[in-house]
Ligand code: HEC
């Protein structure tokens with residue numbers, strides 16, 4: 001990726017979107033900011049880093065000079081838009097002149113180089129452009145794959161790996177619950193405060209005090225969704241084969257391969273060796289005329305792998321013995337709570353609206 005091109009394009013887009021928005025409209029992702037505050041923020045950030053780079057700052061103590069040289073925030077929107085252009089141009093000039101390896105101050109102790117600022121500013125401009133589109137009520141325009149992947153690394157390594165003073169983590173919602181059955185499929189949600197500061201207690205109709213007294217209280221954690229240890233299990237061979245086909249591990253070019261693989265996976269075998277052998281002979285027999293021998297070999301090994309990771313004859317574990325709580329296609333999963341029938345006293349329920357979890361159409 002060309003980071004200078006991205007910083008330039010994203011900053012322009014932010015300014016263009018915000019210049020058309022009502023200056024007082026609120027930024028949903030930074031609720032304390034208006035459209036005009038957001039425009040000033042990026043302007044200010046670009047002036048600041050342009051100043052850090054041009055003054056070759058190495059020590060935090062020298063930042064006062066950078067701060068003092070920045071212009072004041074103008075009242076007029078047009079003046080603000082002009083400053084934004086100037087600030088971005090100054091930053092880009094500095095970044096174009098300097099090498100990543102050159103030493104330079106940053107607020108992140110492990111990386112005191114120009115490269116840090118170049119990376120940080122790529123993602124910061126992209127992120128604030130998204131803020132701007134949300135503020136203007138516009139759809140979010142796409143982010144290039146390499147920028148998105150780099151931003152995830154940056155978020156994990158830098159933004160969450162090392163928290164600046166005064167920053168805090170907010171967990172979206174702390175869920176405390178009592179399961180009223182042994183398989184943790186039915187819940188009473190204990191009072192817990194969500195991110196809106198509301199404290200709610202959700203229960204399904206007919207939850208009795210006796211059932212609650214018998215259940216154990218628990219804070220929701222990874223295992224309540226990720227109930228398959230290590231790898232993801234598939235409760236049905238159909239779903240396992242669908243996923244393998246979607247991932248390109250079983251080629252749809254082999255006629256009826258889905259039907260054959262599902263049938264072979266469903267059959268009973270005395271042990272794993274017998275199953276793997278039967279899958280091999282079975283798929284070869286029904287695809288004797290397969291033109292694409294490489295696709296056949298890959299389909300055989302992928303189907304054997306599905307068997308090996310889902311069926312364990314000696315443990316008496318087979319398809320459907322364990323539920324998959326990560327979705328809701330083969331068991332209730334998320335719908336154990338997001339079913340619209342866990343209702344709080346004020347009548348609200350844990351959302352079962354598809355859009356809560358599925359963004360796209
Ligand atoms: C509310 C349910 C829920 C909770 C709680 C939860 N996850 Fe997940 N997690 C998911 C879903 C859904 C996916 C996407 C699954 C998929 O596409 O295969 C996922 C995906 C992941 C992945 C990526 C897996 C992959 O194969 O790409 C990791 C890693 C992960 N979660 C770790 C965790 C950890 C660690 C915790 C606890 C701190 C946690 N999760 C808590 C629902 C949850």
Ligand code: HEC
Pocket residue numbers: 173175177187189194195200220224225325326327333334335336337338350351356357
């Ligand atoms: C043990 C009960 C329980 C299970 C199981 C559960 N959730 Fe939730 N979930 C909750 C509660 C409670 C809330 C918070 C509702 C509120 O704000 O009062 C919540 C909130 C959410 C939100 C935020 C909704 C919003 O409007 O901000 C998302 C997204 C979500 N859950 C996804 C999932 C997914 C995906 C799964 C399945 C992999 C899942 N949940 C399984 C109880 C559960």
Ligand code: HEC
Pocket residue numbers: 239326327328329334335338351352353354355356357358
């Ligand atoms: C509480 C969160 C949540 C809600 C609400 C929700 N879904 Fe899902 N849905 C998920 C998760 C998580 C998955 C599994 C993703 C995965 O397997 O990687 C999923 C998977 C799916 C799948 C694919 C099933 C498969 O075979 O793997 C479909 C289709 C689907 N959802 C449709 C819907 C529809 C329609 C609604 C509304 C009625 C809905 N979902 C509501 C979280 C949710």
